[in-house]
Amino acid sequence: MTFPxxxxxxxxxxxxxxxxxxxxxxxxxxxxxxxxxxxxxxxxQKDRVSYNQKIAEKWDTKLPFYLIINTNQVIQKEVxxxxxxxxxxxxxxxxxxxxxxxxxxxxxxxxxxxxxITRKTYLDDIVSQYEKQKITIAGISLGxxxxxxxFEYIREEEIFTNNQSVSxxxxxxxxxxNVHDSSINYxxxxxxxxxxxxxxxxxxxxxxxxxxxNSGSILSYSEELYxxxxxxxxxxxxxxxxxxxxxxxxxxxxxxxxHYYKLAQETSETVLVNKSSLExxxxxxxxxxxxxxxxxxxxxxxxxxxxxFINEIAKEIPSSILLTELIFYPLEKKIKAxxxxxxxxxxxxxxxxxxxxxxxxxxxxxxxxxxxxxKVLITHFGKNEANETEFAIKITLK
Numbered sequence: 001m002t003f004p005x006x007x008x009x010x011x012x013x014x015x016x017x018x019x020x021x022x023x024x025x026x027x028x029x030x031x032x033x034x035x036x037x038x039x040x041x042x043x044x045q046k047d048r049v050s051y052n053q054k055i056a057e058k059w060d061t062k063l064p065f066y067l068i069i070n071t072n073q074v075i076q077k078e079v080x081x082x083x084x085x086x087x088x089x090x091x092x093x094x095x096x097x098x099x100x101x102x103x104x105x106x107x108x109x110x111x112x113x114x115x116x117i118t119r120k121t122y123l124d125d126i127v128s129q130y131e132k133q134k135i136t137i138a139g140i141s142l143g144x145x146x147x148x149x150x151f152e153y154i155r156e157e158e159i160f161t162n163n164q165s166v167s168x169x170x171x172x173x174x175x176x177x178n179v180h181d182s183s184i185n186y187x188x189x190x191x192x193x194x195x196x197x198x199x200x201x202x203x204x205x206x207x208x209x210x211x212x213x214n215s216g217s218i219l220s221y222s223e224e225l226y227x228x229x230x231x232x233x234x235x236x237x238x239x240x241x242x243x244x245x246x247x248x249x250x251x252x253x254x255x256x257x258x259h260y261y262k263l264a265q266e267t268s269e270t271v272l273v274n275k276s277s278l279e280x281x282x283x284x285x286x287x288x289x290x291x292x293x294x295x296x297x298x299x300x301x302x303x304x305x306x307x308x309f310i311n312e313i314a315k316e317i318p319s320s321i322l323l324t325e326l327i328f329y330p331l332e333k334k335i336k337a338x339x340x341x342x343x344x345x346x347x348x349x350x351x352x353x354x355x356x357x358x359x360x361x362x363x364x365x366x367x368x369x370x371x372x373x374x375k376v377l378i379t380h381f382g383k384n385e386a387n388e389t390e391f392a393i394k395i396t397l398k
Contacts, residue, residue: 010233011138013037014044015207016059017200019068020051020126021162023179027051027071030162031059032200036208040190046197048162056133064138064229065130066203068146070161074118076143078174082108086215089113105216107145111170116143138229139207139222144175145214146202153188160184160195309348309372309397316366320356325349346374348395353388360391367395374398 033045165178327349332342380392
């Protein structure tokens with residue numbers, strides 16, 4: 001059995017992905033709510049609307065949000081190289097650029113790299129808009145770079161987003177401005193995702209896995225946001241746990257106090273009753289002493305008689321019969337407080353098992369012939385759950 005990490009516990013089971021994109025010179029957002037259930041990832045809610053700097057009206061602001069910034073304020077270029085050095089790829093795509101003012105992300109394919117940049121002031125303004133709505137951003141990706149998380153799972157050679165197409169054939173242009181009129185469904189490991197929420201889902205997948213093959217300053221910033229969200233959740237959840245523990249301790253203290261207070265009250269009442277009933281207690285003790293003497297006498301007689309009867313009966317027991325219980329003077333009914341103990345006089349009850357019905361019959365006949373026995377009655381004879389032959393005999397003495 002594997003236990004979830006503390007980061008996955010803090011992240012929770014619900015995630016929101018949001019893609020900011022430009023369509024017909026209008027900024028829009030595509031939103032997706034994913035739940036991580038036992039059967040896998042499940043789409044719970046989705047939408048695509050114009051962006052008016054308000055998200056929180058229909059969406060749970062307590063959940064982690066992953067942003068995909070893919071508007072006309074984001075520039076994407078392709079470079080015919082998969083150079084391991086980010087600096088070299090950036091210099092090929094955007095020479096003489098002051099990188100103190102830009103965030104960038106690099107997605108390396110087989111022969112090409114897609115480099116996406118945006119101004120820090122623009123992205124920070126969007127993050128600020130979310131913070132004003134009390135939404136916590138847990139990660140950010142630029143352009144179509146988040147598709148790297150699902151690229152290998154999609155069979156189609158051309159992938160459509162809200163405002164672009166991405167080709168898997170690297171001899172062609174990878175990213176093109178292209179709007180598909182109708183929605184397209186992509187099967188990603190058994191989950192049907194529309195192209196309108198494809199980038200948002202890719203961001204959620206990166207958030208859950210907390211890893212990416214991409215590189216860039218935006219990933220460092222995204223990691224800071226991820227850690228910040230977890231720290232916030234840790235303190236929030238920790239505070240709830242501490243309050244819960246405190247309430248539990250107070251509840252236990254109250255329960256113990258109530259319990260022992262009731263015991264103290266009952267003890268006080270018992271003491272008062274005992275003080276007022278000393279004479280009755282004395283009489284009860286005297287009656288108990290008398291009954292104990294009678295019981296001792298009865299036990300003494302019973303022991304001597306039972307020993308005699310057992311010895312006599314044991315002489316006649318064949319090897320095929322096993323006695324499991326002998327009851328001398330059985331009770332007429334269950335013992336209850338304040339009631340007289342009643343027994344059946346001159347009665348013996350034998351219980352056991354037999355391997356031979358013939359031996360059992362002869363044995364019962366021999367017992368009936370004993371001079372101190374008046375009558376022998378077979379009260380039970382049959383198979384038990386272990387397929388053994390059980391019997392019960394009631395012997396009436398003279």
